[in-house]
Amino acid sequence: MKVIFVGAGPGDPDLLTVKAQRLLRQCRICVYAGSLVSPEVVGLVPKDAELHDSASMTLEQIEAVFVSGQQRNTDVIRLHTGDPAIYGAIREQMNVLDRLGIAYTVVPGVSSFQAAAAALKTELTAPEIAQTIILSRTSGRTPMPAKQELAELARTESTLCLFLSVHKLATVVDELIPHYGADCPIGVVFRASWPDEVIVQGTLADIAPKVAEAGITKTAMIIVGPAIGSDRARDIPVSKLYHRHFSHGYRNAEDKDGVGS
Ligand SMILES: C[S@@+](CC[C@H](N)C(=O)[O-])C[C@H]1O[C@@H](n2cnc3c(N)ncnc32)[C@H](O)[C@@H]1O
Structure with missing residues (x-):
């Protein structure tokens, strides 16, 4: 059994990673951040799975769900908006899991x-x-x-x-x-x-x-x-990466007066 911190992406379910979609479709226990994760994303979790909205939960209540998953030897998906590493408040949950001896992994998301x-x-x-x-x-x-x-x-x-x-x-x-x-x-x-x-x-x-x-x-x-x-896009300098006079490791400039690599 493990806890999987999963990035839910910004909202559009098409912006979930393939891995996140697969995990959500297979999920049996999910704790999701209801204030920010879109209903379409939560909707990928099977209808008969156990769902907990963390918006109204304390850390102790989230811990209780982790322990319940451990007792049933069932993975818990901890679904966080965007990417879990950015303002995700995952560190305190990882501290709890370390104390409980429960393994965890992280699946990044589109921020x-x-x-x-x-x-x-x-x-x-x-x-x-x-x-x-x-x-x-x-x-x-x-x-x-x-x-x-x-x-x-x-x-x-x-x-x-x-x-x-x-x-x-x-x-x-x-x-x-x-x-x-x-x-x-x-x-x-x-x-x-x-x-x-x-x-x-x-x-x-x-x-x-x-x-x-x-x-x-x-x-x-x-x-x-x-x-x-x-409005000012045309005035902003552009990269030389695709310039025909620009050489780099994968392409030689078209002439010797290239702009350098
Ligand atoms: C607690 S932070 C979580 C950020 C998240 N981990 C991420 O990577 O996007 C919540 C803030 O993220 C931003 N945010 C989250 N989802 C958003 C969205 N779909 N569009 C615009 N801003 C969003 C807002 O600034 C919101 O107040």
Whole structure:
């Protein structure tokens, strides 16, 4: 018997991994994060399987399900939204499993920042502009370590993907404008890949009223940085990877005046 932490992806069941789909279809006991995992994904679990919504459970109650699976020698699927490694609160569950001597594995999932980038039809990196992507959040009941405050991260001018922060968008904007400028592109995606997905795009100057008008207060990804602007896409430097003068390990440049490898 083991516990399998499974990434449920951002919502669309087609974005589950093949492995996650197979495990869910075979599942007998499932603990799922009901506040974020889509009903279509939970719907893959057989009708006669045991389902527990962790939204209303304590760690002790989740532990009791693990123990119950152990007593019946039946694997437990622990279904987490997106990728379990990102704000998934899996460490405390693994600590419990270590104490109980129950084995566990992890199946990664498509994270919401990836689904949001897809919804925005953007590349998160751009040569000369942003070669770093930062996954972060604003402080809530979980305080931010001082060196990771938004203003500190903004100094890098990387592409920022902010989880759990759309309700503090006004603060995000205020902290980012001094570093990114008021005209920096930003996208907010509510429930990326769900049927009711909403995409709001703008600049740091105008995004807050647009998001307020759309009524988005939770379950949204904020992506910000100069690399992502669709309006300005033609001005953003592009990679030389496919340039005919560019040599690399798998292709020689068409002439000797190549742009280098
Ligand atoms: C507790 S975190 C879990 C993140 C998850 N592990 C992941 O990899 O996407 C929850 C936050 O993820 C983001 N999120 C989760 N699903 C989302 C979706 N489908 N669209 C947009 N944001 C989403 C929101 O910022 C939400 O507040």
